Amino acid sequence: MAASTMASTFAGKSLARAAPVRAQRPAAARAAARANAYTEELKATAATITAAGHGIMAMDESNGTCGQRLDAIGVENTEDNRRRYRELLVTTKGLGEYISGAILFEETLFQSCEDGTSFVDALNANGIVPGIKVDTGLKPLTGCEGESWCSGLDTLADRCASYYKQGARFAKWRTAVNVAAGPSDIAIQEAAHGLARYGAICQENGLVPIIEPEVLLDGEHDIDTTYAVALKTWSAVFKAMADYGVDNEAILLKPSMVTPGADAAKKEDPETVAKYTLKMLNNVVPPAVPGIMFLSGGQSEMEATLNLNAMNQEPNPWHVSFSYARALQNTVLKTWVGQDENKAAAQAKLIGRAMANSKAQLGTYDPSGEDESAAEGMYVKNYTY
Numbered sequence: 001m002a003a004s005t006m007a008s009t010f011a012g013k014s015l016a017r018a019a020p021v022r023a024q025r026p027a028a029a030r031a032a033a034r035a036n037a038y039t040e041e042l043k044a045t046a047a048t049i050t051a052a053g054h055g056i057m058a059m060d061e062s063n064g065t066c067g068q069r070l071d072a073i074g075v076e077n078t079e080d081n082r083r084r085y086r087e088l089l090v091t092t093k094g095l096g097e098y099i100s101g102a103i104l105f106e107e108t109l110f111q112s113c114e115d116g117t118s119f120v121d122a123l124n125a126n127g128i129v130p131g132i133k134v135d136t137g138l139k140p141l142t143g144c145e146g147e148s149w150c151s152g153l154d155t156l157a158d159r160c161a162s163y164y165k166q167g168a169r170f171a172k173w174r175t176a177v178n179v180a181a182g183p184s185d186i187a188i189q190e191a192a193h194g195l196a197r198y199g200a201i202c203q204e205n206g207l208v209p210i211i212e213p214e215v216l217l218d219g220e221h222d223i224d225t226t227y228a229v230a231l232k233t234w235s236a237v238f239k240a241m242a243d244y245g246v247d248n249e250a251i252l253l254k255p256s257m258v259t260p261g262a263d264a265a266k267k268e269d270p271e272t273v274a275k276y277t278l279k280m281l282n283n284v285v286p287p288a289v290p291g292i293m294f295l296s297g298g299q300s301e302m303e304a305t306l307n308l309n310a311m312n313q314e315p316n317p318w319h320v321s322f323s324y325a326r327a328l329q330n331t332v333l334k335t336w337v338g339q340d341e342n343k344a345a346a347q348a349k350l351i352g353r354a355m356a357n358s359k360a361q362l363g364t365y366d367p368s369g370e371d372e373s374a375a376e377g378m379y380v381k382n383y384t385y
Helices: 027-034 039-049 063-072 079-090 119-125 153-166 185-204 223-243 270-284 301-311 326-336 340-362
Strands: 007-010 013-016 055-059 099-104 129-133 138-140 148-150 170-177 208-215 291-294 319-324
Touching (some): 039 170, 055 340, 079 340, 148 170, 170 185, 185 223, 301 319, 301 340
Parallel strands (some): 291 319
């Protein structure tokens, strides 16, 4: 019998010698062990997406959420109408001068334009890297009222392989942290654990993972409360990613800006938002991370652009840019309203918003000349994708 399993008897009790515990390998060693054939490709993809003056267009709303957007402009939520609208986006000429990546919903990744060109090929022809939303949605977190966990890990590896084969080269996984509900330590640790596992699986399958623990705008809390929650959340996320050997040089971040809650009594100007947001990021984000692509989180088109511009007034250790959905497309949708004759005008609106945010990434945005629609608020309580 092996020494580690031998037992002796003393005073009628069985005593077993514990097997020796093998020391854990340091994170750097685990990361090196995880290196695979995609390592250099992942870094090249991240470098392409973080080109100066470029950001990401998020067009990955679920069919239900896209349907709400279409319903707001009087368009029926059908697969063909969703395809028509997204074709408008991916075929906008010159968009690649400002947009380097586009996040697609699964349905969209496999769709084609009216002329038979796949959306993937249309994006590549425009100089835009195709990406894919890979989470399968938020679920209620048992025992934590008002909080959630993000599903989709069980099938993620197989799906990532399929998405890579179809042409996707980066991925998005959105989990959410609810300041108004606490947040609880359980919810933060669940978010960090899920994002770390997702990140490792994506990198093993050739996709650059966007790490997105969205700190929700919902609530009346002040900016200091948001800062504390964001700092705690991102600290937990980077600890978990180190444990799972996620390569920081082959990820992108998609944080919320540090702002007061949507219903807070006191609002903050772009300079204050930039100060708090950059302070939080400088405390937790390694300079090895290629890019930070902010979500708009229900800010108006102009507000999101002004805040981004304020954060680029001084050099940062990372590419600080945008990954906007509503803040790029709100005016586009209202211009299109489902009519083919409005397509060119809607695409011109998209170019305008993309150009404005490109300038904000370079710190040169000037809001003079913006029309009133760009200042319309887009916050939706309990918003889902």
